[in-house]
Amino acid sequence: MGLYMNADARPVPPAGHVCWRRDDPAAFQAAARAFLSAGLAAGEQVWYVAQRDPAAALVWLAAVPGFTDALRDGAARLVALDATYVDDRVADPAAQVRAYAEATEAALAAGHTGLRVVAEATGLVRTPGQREAFTRYEHLIDRYMRAHPFSAMCVYDPQELAAGAVAELACLHPRSNADDVLFRLYAADQDRAGLAGELDQSTHDLLATALDRADLRPVDGRLVIDATHLRFVDHRSLLRLGEHARGLGAVAVLRTNRAATARLVDLLDLPDLRVEAAR
Structure with a gap:
């Protein structure tokens, strides 16, 4: 249920529902590139959801094979966090699942094999109230992924969150790079x-x-x-x-x-x- 290793012995998240604690920016970028590259190779539409300026991510996403061309033909998208989620507010778990279900159906209708998202979600879980709502969403979307061609890498920056906040989120993902979170509760x-x-x-x-x-x-x-x-x-x-x-x-x-x-x-x-x- 954990991560696998690439040829350079770096952890890489497989498809599915992954929590990534961004302690090391370079390691995160390598993992995100591998995650999105696998999606493009599988014919999926891929999104990168950025907390701040989506275009800034192009500096390192350009190394993903075919990513620049995919942006032009719609197979890849750069999305601002507040265009995908309701940033700095309390999420509606069921509504957020519906939004990604609709996006997945749209990707399939456009001829893609599914939808794969890397989402910088720290801005959605800063307060206890936000985390309570968003962790409920995490389990609901995990259940949706069991039966639909949607996968996501949820990215959280521990330097911007209270102690223990990432653990609350990581334990509700079937896969995570947060090795100090001892258990996982997930949809089966x-x-x-x-x-x-x-x-x-x-x-x-x-x-x-x-x-x-x-x-x-x-x-x-x-x-x-x-x-x-x-x-x-x-x-x-x-x-x-x-x-x-x-x-x-x-x-x-x-x-x-x-x-x-x-x-x-x-x-x-x-x-x-x-x-x-x-x-």
């Missing part, structure tokens, strides 16, 4: 959620926040979570998952083949949490 197949990484004492508060903002919906009284990529989970995290499911009037079902997780759930004897073997 068949309207299920997925959990990957590690859940321990240091992640309890972040897990509670992520569960609330992801707005997971039970089906037939079951909140099914694909935990096949969850390497470790402590008892307090299991309690939190059970409590969250109970609050939704459901039973949490962890799908995993890790015997240690099943044994711990049995020992805790939690009525709101079960383990099923992953298929």
